[in-house]
Amino acid sequence: MTKRTLIGPFKQIIPMTGLALKGAISDHELNVIAEGGIVIENKVILATGNFDDLKSKYPEADIQLLKGNHVCLPGFVDAHTHICFGGSRAKDYAMRNAGKSYLEIANAGGGIWDTVTETRKASTEELTKNTIKRANRHLKNGTTTLEVKSGYGLTVNEELKMLRAIKEANKKALPELISTCLAAHMLPKDFKGTEKEYLEMISEELFSILKEEDLTHRIDAFIEQSAFSADDIQAYFSKARELNFDITVHADQFSTSGSKVAVNHKAISADHLEASTDTEIALLANSDTIAVALPGASIGLGCDFTPSRKLLDAGAALAIASDHNPGSAPMGDLLTQASILGTFEKLTNAEVLAGITFRAAAALKLEDRGKLETGLLADLAVFHSDNYQDILYNQGNLKPCMIWKNGELVFDRHK
Secondary structure (H helix, E strand, O other): OOOEEEEEEEEEEOOOOOOOOOOOOOHHHOOOEEEEEEEEEOOEEEEEEEHHHHHHHOOOOEEEEOOOOEEEEEOEEEOOOOOOOOOOOHHHHHHHHOOOOHHHHHHOOOOHHHHHHHHHHOOHHHHHHHHHHHHHHHHHOOEEEEEEEOOOOOOHHHHHHHHHHHHHHHHHOOOEEEEEEEEEOOOOOOOOOOHHHHHHHHHHHOHHHHHHOOOOOEEEEEEOOOOEOHHHHHHHHHHHHHOOOEEEEEEOOOOOOHHHHHHHOOOOEEEEOOOOOHHHHHHHHOOOOEEEEOHHHHHHHOOOOOOHHHHHHHOOOEEEOOOOOOOOOOOOOHHHHHHHHHHHHOOOHHHHHHHOOHHHHHHOOOOOOOOOOOOOEOOEEEEEOOOOHHHHHOOOOOOOOEEEEOOEEEEEOOO
């Protein structure tokens, strides 16, 4: 007989069901299941509801009885990270806080190129090991699915090394890892040619191998004055679309144009958006491209936050991700960052939680998670509390006490 497990009772379950993908959400729209339970079968949720009712309906289920007060949320989805890398950029952080400019830091041997150099030195095994370690740290903070980008290799072989390491890490890491190719992160200093020539080389030589080895289904690019222009990237994204890759874009971080590229190429998401104006906000709101705020980069760089309130009020879909990377966003704590973003941008609890659950899942085209409902993956983040409002109120200081991934208890802070 198929194994069924009933978990509970929870003081509250916040299933994130019945909420719109796009636009503002008020807290009174949240469905709160009091004294609830969740029945799990074959990695997915069979039922949610009142614990005693589920106990009567499924008498054959094994019961995982919880003592004390607990709140259950869907496992968090972090839709934008760079946790596969070598080296450290602690020196950059200190220099930036001491008032040094990006150019001054780069001239002193820092910046993205420093991470490229250190990542190239690392073996596939080292990158795999460190990616697993960082991913498992994210899991302990409630994240059960992470996107992980390449982009610190910047040659065909080095990008392959990174993506193979991510694929291998996914076999052993506790959260699920979704890989993205960011070979278009910057023009490598050792490439003898133009931006367009580099992108042509990557699209011609790398894309087919990504397909053959099933290393990723996603292509990203950094559209910025210090990286690639909107004009540079057109043929690159067109080639990616021809090969049925999904597209995502580093857009509008310091200057605008990236979000327009994202919408024109029907990108799944446009990420960053700190520089977006009312024009870009309207463009995104009237598209199917999901806006992804990266508060970790704003905190790390000391710059403005993504205009999240304006995006939601305009009708956009807003996800929130950590951007965990060694340079601009070293914290890597999604819940803390999302809580802080909510404070500065005046987001409701419902909007913040949507941004790190089902809206973030949509930014990765994952329809099987982000909510606690029948048929979806049993990814659960459980907190010691009798009120879900405590979670954001504590701004990341209240950590999950238990995590279920695919129906299995993979972390228990009590043990």
